[in-house]
Amino acid sequence: MTSEGAGPRAGQRGQRAEMAHRSRAGDARIALRCLRGIVVREGLRFVHQRGRFLSALVRPLVWLFIFAAGFRSVLGVSIIPPYQTYVLYEEYITPGLAGMILLFNGMQSSLSMVYDREMGSMRVLLSSPMPRWFLLIGKLIAGVMVALVQVYVFLAIAWFWDVRPPLPGYLFAIPALVLTGLMLGALGLALSSFIRQLENFAGVMNFVIFPMFFASSALYPLWRLRDSSELLYRICLGNPFTHGVELVRHALYGAFHLPSALIVAAFTAVFLALAIVGYDPLRGSLARRGGPAGPPIGKGA
Amino acid sequence: MPPDSDLAAGSKPSPPPALRVESLSFAYGSVLALDAVSLTVPRGSFAALVGANGAGKTTLFSIVTGLFSAGGGRVSIVGHDLAARSRAALSAMGVVFQKPTLDNDLSVRQNLAYFADLHGLPRALARARIAAGLERHGVEGMAERKAGSLSGGQRRRVELARSLLHRPALLLMDEPTVGLDIASRSGFVQHVRSLVDDGEVGVLWATHIADEIRADDQVHVLDRGRLLASGTLQSLLAAHGAGDVADLARRLGAQPVSGA
Numbered sequence: 001m002t003s004e005g006a007g008p009r010a011g012q013r014g015q016r017a018e019m020a021h022r023s024r025a026g027d028a029r030i031a032l033r034c035l036r037g038i039v040v041r042e043g044l045r046f047v048h049q050r051g052r053f054l055s056a057l058v059r060p061l062v063w064l065f066i067f068a069a070g071f072r073s074v075l076g077v078s079i080i081p082p083y084q085t086y087v088l089y090e091e092y093i094t095p096g097l098a099g100m101i102l103l104f105n106g107m108q109s110s111l112s113m114v115y116d117r118e119m120g121s122m123r124v125l126l127s128s129p130m131p132r133w134f135l136l137i138g139k140l141i142a143g144v145m146v147a148l149v150q151v152y153v154f155l156a157i158a159w160f161w162d163v164r165p166p167l168p169g170y171l172f173a174i175p176a177l178v179l180t181g182l183m184l185g186a187l188g189l190a191l192s193s194f195i196r197q198l199e200n201f202a203g204v205m206n207f208v209i210f211p212m213f214f215a216s217s218a219l220y221p222l223w224r225l226r227d228s229s230e231l232l233y234r235i236c237l238g239n240p241f242t243h244g245v246e247l248v249r250h251a252l253y254g255a256f257h258l259p260s261a262l263i264v265a266a267f268t269a270v271f272l273a274l275a276i277v278g279y280d281p282l283r284g285s286l287a288r289r290g291g292p293a294g295p296p297i298g299k300g301a
Numbered sequence: 302m303p304p305d306s307d308l309a310a311g312s313k314p315s316p317p318p319a320l321r322v323e324s325l326s327f328a329y330g331s332v333l334a335l336d337a338v339s340l341t342v343p344r345g346s347f348a349a350l351v352g353a354n355g356a357g358k359t360t361l362f363s364i365v366t367g368l369f370s371a372g373g374g375r376v377s378i379v380g381h382d383l384a385a386r387s388r389a390a391l392s393a394m395g396v397v398f399q400k401p402t403l404d405n406d407l408s409v410r411q412n413l414a415y416f417a418d419l420h421g422l423p424r425a426l427a428r429a430r431i432a433a434g435l436e437r438h439g440v441e442g443m444a445e446r447k448a449g450s451l452s453g454g455q456r457r458r459v460e461l462a463r464s465l466l467h468r469p470a471l472l473l474m475d476e477p478t479v480g481l482d483i484a485s486r487s488g489f490v491q492h493v494r495s496l497v498d499d500g501e502v503g504v505l506w507a508t509h510i511a512d513e514i515r516a517d518d519q520v521h522v523l524d525r526g527r528l529l530a531s532g533t534l535q536s537l538l539a540a541h542g543a544g545d546v547a548d549l550a551r552r553l554g555a556q557p558v559s560g561a
Contacts, residue, residue, distance in 0.1 A: 030421030037418020041404070041411075048406040120400040127366040128419035129391040 034130050035138045042109075042142035056104060056150045057157075060097035064158060068093050080221055082253040094163045095249035096218025098151045098173075099180060103241060105150065106184030107209055109143030113192040133276045140189060140272075144181035151177055169252040176251035176261075180244035183264050186271035187240075193278030216242040217249075240267040317380030319344045319393075319471040319503030320365065325374035327360055327526075334360045336526045337374070342519075344379075344470060345500040347493075349514045349534075350507040351546060352523035353556035358507040359399060361523070362475045366396050379470045392420065395464030395502070399475040401456055403463075405449030409440070412448050413463050420467040427466070434462035438492065454485035461493070465502070472502045478513065486513075511546035520546075524555035 046052060068090040083092075113122065125135055155163075155170065165173075191208065213219075215232070216239050226233040236242050243260040250257040320342040327335040335357045342348045352358050363369040365376055367387055376383040381390040403412050410431060417427035435441045438458045443451065451459065457477055464472060474493065478486040490513050497504050506513065514520060516535040521528060530537055530553055534546070543549035550556070 033418050033421045033423070037415050040418070041407070041415045044407055044411055045404070120398055120402040121404055123366070123368060123398050124402045124416065125419065126368055127391060127394075127396055128416075129388045129421075130419070131388070 031130065031134065034128070034134070035141065038125075038135070038138040039142040039145055042139070042146055046146045052108065053150065056101060056108075057154060059104065060100050060154050061157060063093065063097055063100070064090060064161060064163075080223070082250045082255040082257075088162075090158075090161065091163050092221070093219055094155070094158050094165075095252055096216070096245050097158075098154060098177065098248055098252075099216075099218055099241060099245040100213060101150050101154060102144075102147050102177065102181045102184050102244070103209060103213060105143060105147035106181065106186075106188040107191075109139065109146075109185055109188055113139065113189065132279065136189060136276055136279055137272070140182060140185040140275075143185045143188075144178055147181050147185075148174070148177060165252040166254055169254050172254055173248055173251045176247045179261070179264050179268065180248055183240060183244060183268040183271060186268055186275050189275035190271045190278055193275055212239060212241040215239050216245055218242075218245050240264065243267075316344060317377065318342060319346075319379060320505060321375075321377045322361070322365070323375040325361065325364060325376065326372045327357075327364060327369065328372055334526050335364075335371070338523070338526070338528045339374075340521045340528060340531060342471065342503045342505045344503045345497060346519060347497045347504045347506065347515075348519040348521065350505055350521050350523055351509065351511075351514065351550070352507075353509050353550075355525070356509075356523040356556070357526040358509075358523060359475055360526075362396070362398075362473055362507060365473060366394065367391055392467065393469050394471045394473065395467070395469035396473040397457070397460045397464050397475065397477045399477070399479060399507075401460070403448035403451075403456055403459060405447065407448060408445050409435070409448055409451070409459050410444040412459070413466060416463045417466050422467060430466050431462075434466060435459075438462040452485075453480050454482075454489065457481065457485075457489055458492070461489075465496075468501075470502060472496070472504045474504060474506045476507050476509070478508070478510065514546055522550065522553055522555060524550075524553070529553045529555055 072089045125139075126132060128135065130138075152170075187208075215236050217236065218241070222233055222236055222242070225236055240263065243263040246257055247260040247264055250260070318341045320340075322338060322340050325335055325338045326333070338357070338361065340348075340350075350358050350361070360369065364371045365378075365383070367383065367390075376390075378390040379393045381393065383390045403409075404415070407415070413431045413434070414427060417431065422430070431444070432441075435444055438461055440451075440455055440458045440462065443455060443459070448456065448459065461477075472493075477493075478489055481489060493504060493506070496502055508514070514534055516533070516538075518534050520530075520532065520534045520537060522530045522537075530541075530549075532540070537549055538544070541549055541552045543552050
């Protein structure tokens, strides 16, 4: 029961709470529309660039059809988790090749960021009202959505090549693929933030994509590497891509690999922080010029 | 939260200007690009930011659009402080950048729909505004064409339509006629002026082309990062005994601006 004077005050409080609730709901709707716009645009760009789709697909298929067939008799894979039995080499490298798609796509989205920056359309994105961190994460999610389509088309083709993980594995793999895709996309974003021109970026790719891919468990189990070099084994163990591949591999076979999940999540957070901090055009510009940045008054990260 | 308008007790608050820039400074490393620049663009007015290449016009725009963070000073758009309330400030601002920013691979409609999504417009409203905007800016038959297939003048009109989709109170135009032929340039300037005459937006038009400025326009002369003079063109010409904008720039000691 309220007193005579408390009634209007309670009513005002209620109105304010209602307005705040509506405002939050409105904010969420606006954020979702913004995210939708970024994802749809990335999808449309992907559809319009059919060559990009084909090359993204041909690359892992060449590895699966040719490389794996050639090495099947050379590289035997013993029973290691998550496999319950001996598996053919094609089956072993399929999760690694799915990771390869995510890796190349993460770098491709970075290329897209550099291209956008050079063409000026990044200005349209960054001068829109949502905060910069949101816009960059939106770009990242859009890239992962495009990569997911590629991965599942690849897995469908691999199924006809007799690489057939249990059906529920295809479902379990989604979160693993998304998390790994986010990590690699965030790495790409972080790299693109510190690279000034497209030409330099192409050079850096050679120092990132290939070392990450080959120094991982994508193509060979780590115990085999350890037989030949303890140092190389340690390097592979410290490679975040290794853990992304293992996360996807386990998920495809219905298992959850907690250490890999934690490591991938941690690297995602670090790469994302670097990408968001690094994408400030002023900070990047001044860092390259060797000058100090003043206190920001523009749109912050 | 209300914008930072003048709320004097007992008097009707005056509406804040479309753009207020106070003591804005910026440096590329050790090179000072803007030195304590202050200017105001009232609502529903056309203001010209005049300066030669390298005067600091694009840097100023980059800060006002939130792309760069300034070393000092304050920017507010319709009373919303850009630092404290960037979302509200940027929601009230439209911009046509100096370099083309349409995605060549997408159609005109897809480009505009993307922008509408970035500003959180509901789909139905966006569709209606896109159709109306394209018609109003004379590019209604080009909705399904790839942006890459448009002429320079058409692209500018599409970019203008895009920048107004969310009904901003401030329109920034960074040398938007660069690269256009004389006929397209003249038509485009007149078109933007008609928007101002309708009272829709306040426009800050950066240019180094004197012919684009009228006698009653508010003019801000920027040179090597410093604001040398502000006022209507006719008052500045009279005060400095200058015959035209190029002459005014010369008398102010600024780098030469183009007469055409």
